Amino acid sequence: MVTLHGSAFSTYTWSARLALEEKGVEYTLVPPRLRAPEYAALHPFRKMPALEHDGVRVFEAMAVMRYVDEAFAGPALQPADAAGRARMTQWMSAYNDFVAPHAVRGVLIPRLVLASRGVVVDEGAVRAAAANAREALAVFEAALGESPWLAGDTVSLADLLLAPTIVTGALLAGEDRYTDGLPQIGAWLARLEARPAYARARPG
Ligand SMILES: N[C@@H](CCC(=O)N[C@@H](CS)C(=O)NCC(=O)O)C(=O)O
Numbered sequence: 001m002v003t004l005h006g007s008a009f010s011t012y013t014w015s016a017r018l019a020l021e022e023k024g025v026e027y028t029l030v031p032p033r034l035r036a037p038e039y040a041a042l043h044p045f046r047k048m049p050a051l052e053h054d055g056v057r058v059f060e061a062m063a064v065m066r067y068v069d070e071a072f073a074g075p076a077l078q079p080a081d082a083a084g085r086a087r088m089t090q091w092m093s094a095y096n097d098f099v100a101p102h103a104v105r106g107v108l109i110p111r112l113v114l115a116s117r118g119v120v121v122d123e124g125a126v127r128a129a130a131a132n133a134r135e136a137l138a139v140f141e142a143a144l145g146e147s148p149w150l151a152g153d154t155v156s157l158a159d160l161l162l163a164p165t166i167v168t169g170a171l172l173a174g175e176d177r178y179t180d181g182l183p184q185i186g187a188w189l190a191r192l193e194a195r196p197a198y199a200r201a202r203p204g
Helices: 011-023 038-043 061-071 080-118 123-146 157-169 181-191 196-201
Strands: 002-005 028-030 050-053 056-059
Touching: 002 011, 011 157, 011 196, 028 050, 028 196, 050 061, 056 061, 061 157, 080 123, 123 157, 123 181, 157 181, 157 196, 181 196
Parallel strands: 002 028
Antiparallel strands: 002 050, 050 056
């Protein structure tokens, strides 16, 4: 029995769901009670996603996704060789450090979450974050000009980590759209969207 604590709006939760769907794992998605005292036992930093499976608890998207790939049967989502695996981890780490802080925390959360709660958004900060996200994504764009997937010839956890941020960014307008002018990323996303797991994991 697998329980994933996370919300539909969360890009990191969506990435974990993509991994679960690619593996064909049945799971229950539970809205997280981030502020509840007991949630600290699932995720001491009170974020999502967090996963529970037969007494195992894992937090942090990257760890959750690796666990899903390694604990269950189904197609491997990590390269078997050391170089390929390092390449996958490199792109996951680069996503966490250079894309997510700008794209997710700097643009998506202010525009799609905070604004709907009536919080006044700092326009200059969002513009700067979108520009930073665009600059970081140009590096991913160049990599995807060299190989169909971030870690090489096969889809991996790195692709599943990045995808929700690209799909959600494309919903934005004007200067917020950090996804414009990235044709290799567009073609890569079309490849990912054609996979059956993608449709099953897509929120709403
Ligand atoms: N380092 C964490 C980041 C997770 C994260 O930032 N999750 C966001 C949603 S995408 C969250 O929990 N936001 C709720 C909050 O901060 O209150 C991971 O990789 O899982």
